[in-house]
Amino acid sequence: MDDTQRYITYVRERITDLRTQKDVSEHRMSLELGKSGSYIRGITSGAALPSLRELFNIMAYLEVSPSEFFDGLDDPDSLRTALRGRLMELNDEDLQKVSSFLDWIRK
Template identity: 70%
Template sequence: MDEVQQYERYLRERITALRSQKGVSEHRLSLELGKSGSYIRSITSGATMPSMKELFNIMAYFEVSPAEFFSGLQGTNTLRAALTEKLRELSDEDLEKVSLFIGWITKV
């Protein structure tokens, strides 16, 4: 599999993972993005790829930055990637606690 195919596969799998985490169907996600009901299915099946603008809309829908969206490309077995995934699952209240803790341990 060449590099471009690996990126395309990652993109499809990442959209599927984020969609599953949020508990939204492909059909519903498509409609909420203002597209036809089969739009996301056409991406996840490999029939098409989103434009850059639509990819940014997908990221905005899931409230992830481009860096967060593509973080798994750098290696899914790293501690940083594992912690990033856990942080995504935390509530805002818990994120505040983590932020305070990080501030405390990084003070010189």
């Protein structure tokens, strides 16, 4: 699967996962977004893709930021993904220490 198809598949699956977590039907979500009742079903079935503006509306509806929406797109076994997860657990003081250390490494 090429990268473009992987991204498209990810968007469709992510919308389904987040919608399910929110415990809302595709029909209800579509209507609450101001669309026809089959709008979300069209996206998740592969018949259509949302425009960028509509994707942001979907994210807002699902109450996630763009970074949260795309968080799982990277390989979960990669070192970057593992480090990102560990950084998210740090408080501001510890993040400042990591930032200082990174500055020192780059010199």
